[in-house]
Amino acid sequence: MGTTQILIAGFGGQGVLFAGKFLAYMGLMEDKQVSWLPSYGPEMRGGTANCSVIISDESIGSPIVSAPDILIAMNLPSLDKYESSVASGGMIFIDGTLISRGIERNDVKMHNIDATKLASQNGYSGLSNMIIMGKVIKECPALGNAYVEAALSKVVSERHRNLYDSNLAAVTLGYNI
Amino acid sequence: MTDKVLMKGNEAIAEAAIQAGCRFYFGYPITPQTEIAAYMAKRMPKISGTFLQAESEIAAINMVYGVASAGKRVMTSSSSPGISLKSEGISYIAGCDLPALIVNVQRGGPGLGGIQPSQSDYFQATRGGGHGDYHVIALAPASVQEMADLTFKGFDLADIYRTPVMILADGTMGQMMEPVKMKDYTPPDINKDWAVTGTKMMREHNIINSLCLDPESLEISNFKRYEKYKTICEKEAMCEEYLTNDADIVIAAFGIAARVSKNAVNEARANGLKVGMIRPITLWPFPKDAFERAAEKAKAFISVELSMGQMIEDVSLAVRCRKPVYLCNRAGGMIPSPEQVLAKINEIANMSNSK
Amino acid sequence: MSIVFEKPHALTDAALHYCPGCTHGIIHRLVAEAIDDLKIEGKTVGVAPVGCAVMAYNYFACDMVEAAHGRAPAVATGLKRAMPDNIIFTYQGDGDLASIGMAETVHAATRNENITVIFVNNAIYGMTGGQMAPTSLPGQVTQTSPYGRDVNVCGYPIKICELLSNLDGPEYLERVAVNNVKNVKNAKRAIKKAFENQINKKGFSLIEVISSCPTNWGMTPDQALAWIDEKMIPYYPLGVYKDKSAQKDSEVKA
Structure with missing residues (x-):
């Protein structure tokens, strides 16, 4: 594969940037080129947040993702805003608990994960x-899955070590849906 | 697995500065560079260094001036409006021939402007920025790795030439994460016997000063400083050339604009167009030679910028107006897309074909 | 023959450029005497201001830095943080310290930055030829207040010692004058104490010295000294405005 x-887009507080960092670290550990670019500014504080992640075999030019192969929409405004930008043949992952509509495109594949509900049901x-990341890894073999634990231990900070297990369990849950 | 780590550009600058032996940081919060201050606030107390949040950008740059006078490695960082406030102090630092590192993670202007990425402080950085005849060495990183590498380089250049050095980044470079590996680094051995460390009653007093009321002497000191600048221009200009050997159209772009343009160059090559890119790494001194060489073969140049067109003047000067130089730009915090750059390439390719 | 009077070692041989009757010379000497008495010349770095004392870097024999207008406390902060074992002082006038450099002054004081500040208050901008200062008295005639300082238009003079004494930070604040022998001797004691405080790592010590400017006040030197007694001191009462260590000592005793 190339690139x-x-x-990843959603509300501030949904862990959009964290999820992106996790994917970037997985790529890094696969010895790929990676970049991670967040939206920043007032929108980080409660509004919409998004981040661009690129994982590539070649050196990365622009770190800005304008036509994603994979869109992860964690709320309706994000789906409304970015659905049309997804590259033909790409994938859209949505949190079905928070997004009631399907997608309008027929040249991309949608994965609907009842993520918020699953999360609260399973503690x-x-x-x-x-x-959702678990599902993304399952559906996108190009991302690899050898370094899930290693990447998680990089992104879960020392201070929040106790959260590592629940993060890993959540990824596993999503993977096995 | 790799030994690289993912870091934000701002953090890479801070960590590289610490590894380069900088133990003094003074700053004032401003988006999008505040991570540098936050990183320093966390790390400096643990390594017996000084982090101080100054009362203003003006105070911060003058604290830098104080530490630089004492002969120690020191830095400050800010974003565009804050750099304007520091400009007086930078002029003094240049006028006293003191080494210091200043980081500008640019945002859109003028005035309070916005907080999204910009390159519209190019003139300010490459023409000095404050009052009087002086320059700062202006370094333009285009990756997080370069944010680190050019920080090491910046401290060295500052010490070697006794001059302020500026890292001219932008909001994207500051905020994005990429893999970084810090280099093994030993600082150059530099004699700083000019520093004000106390006479110890063993020598005449040292004076750090830019006041000179006698115009003849002031003129001499200006000419002497420009001799130094001449050496810097001869020895320190840096750029990356990408597919320029056979290029009919050469793009000039630095920082994030170069990253975007690289996509467009690759796309154009795939379409059979001979397009290349020169990416200045030093904005001052400007890598004129590369442009002069490229102008022998190229039919046209395109300056891709996040400004209303500032570097384009240096490109035009470097090719001595022998070839047309076109502008492809966004401003105010917007970033050109690879498609926009490609469209400009196609437009110019069609123009020269129809001639 | 024995030497009964000589120039302090901490002053160079350079001839001072100050006007006849100006008290900057006295204050320079008092600072130099304190440096000599405490034997700290070899590790002292002074910071000169912009204003009449701009060329103080030529007069003090210790290492010197010339600061931008008003920024001396910030420069001194950098020097002190870089060299905590050196002795750092600033020498600033009223325009430098109380107008353009007010932010740096207040913040160095509130950080209790361990530096010594010599603040020369002569109620006028001398170097630029006699304009209104932040410390010019109500009604005082200057080039930029030709009808007298109108407090309704330009506000009131700033009393630096009183202002800073409200902060928890600073260690020591005292106002002195140099218009007669008694006051000069007292000023010498205060300036020396301000350096001793730094040696003892006590923190920010500022000595405000009420000074004269016969040239720009339009007076003879002796008239100017008398004017300090008649006008300046009543508005700017002499005395200690803050002495944190003494305060602590008395609290312990009580």
Whole structure:
């Protein structure tokens, strides 16, 4: 494969940037070129947040993802805003608990994950992002799955070590849906 | 697995500065560079260094001036409006021939402007920025790895030439994460016997000063400083050339604009167009030679910028107006897309074909 | 023959450029005497201002830095942080310290930055030829207040010692004058104490010295000295405005 361009979008607080960092670390550990670019500014504080992640075999030019191969929409405004930008043949992952509509495109594949509901049912409140990540890893073999634990241990900070297990469990849950 | 780590550009600058032996940081919060201050606030107390949040950008740059006078490695960082405030102090630092590192993670202007990425402080950085005849060495990183590498380089250049050095990044470079590996680094051995460390009653007093009321002497000191600048221009200009050997159209772009343009160059090549890129790494001194060489073969140049067109003047000067130089730009915090750059390439390719 | 009077070692042989009757010379000497007495010349770095004392870097024999207008406390902060074992002082006038450099002054004080500040208040901008200063008295005639300082238009003079004494940070604040022998001797004691405080790592010490400017006040030197007694001191009362260590000592005793 050449290059995978990923766009993750949602509300601030849904762990959009964290999920992106996790994917970037997985790529890094596969010895690929990676870049991670967040939206920043006032929108980080409660509004919409998004981040561009690129994982590639070649050196990365622009770190800005304008036509994602993979869109992860964690709320309706994000789907409304980015659905049309997804590259033909790409994939859209949505949190079905928060998004009631399907997609309008017929040249991309949608994966609907009831992530927020699954998270609260299984005691992983706040980890809907990682449940979706599990599904993303399952559906996108190009991302690899050898370094899930290693990447997680990089992105879960020392201070929050106790959250590592629940993050891993959430990813596993999403993977096995 | 790799030994690289993912870091934000801002953090890479901070960590590289620490590894380069900088133990003094003074700053004032401003988006999009505040991670540098936050990183320093966390790390400096643990390594017996100084992090101080100054009362203003003006105070911060003058604290830098104080530490630089004492002969120690020191830095400050800010974003566009804050750099304007620091410009007085930078002029003094240049006028006293002191080494210091100043980081500008640019945002859109003028005035308070916005907080999204911009390159519209190019003139300010490459023409000095404050009052008087002086330059700062302006370094333009285009990756997080370069944010680190050019920080090491910046401290060295500052010490070697006794001059302020500026890293001219932008919001994207500051905020994005990419893999970084810090280099093994030993600082150059530099004699700083000019520093004000106390006479110890063993020598005449040292004076750090830019006041000179006698115009003849002031003129001499200006000419002497420009001799130094001449050496810097001869020895320190840096750029990356990408597919320029056979290029009919050469793009000039730095920082994030170069990253975007690289996509467009690759796309154009795939379409059979001979397009290349020169990416200045030093904006001052400007890598004129590369442009002059490229102008022998190229039919046209395109300056891709996140500004209303500033570097384009240096490109035009470097090719001595022998070839047309076109502008492809966004401003105010917007970033050109690879498609926009490609469209400009196609437009110019069609123009020269129809001639 | 024995030497009964000589120039302090901490002053160079350079001839001062100050006007006849100006008290900057006295204050320079008092600072130099304190440096000599405490034997700290070899590790002292002074910071000169912009204003009449701009060329102080030529007069003090210790290492010197010339600061931008008003920024001396920030420069001194950098020097002190870089060299905590050196002795750092600033020498600033009223325009430098109380107008353009007010932010740097207040913040160095509130950080209790361990530096010594010599603040020369002569109620006028001398170097630029006699304009209104932040410390010019109500009604005082200057080039830019030709009808007298109108407090309704330009506000009131700033009393630096009183202002800073409200901060928890600074260690020591005292106002002195140099218009007669008694006051000069007292000023010498205060300036020396301000350096001792730094040696003892006590923190920010500022000595405000009420000074004269016969040239720009339009007076003879002796008239100017008398004017300090008649006008300046009543508005700017002399005395200690803050002495944190003494305060602590008395609290312990009580």
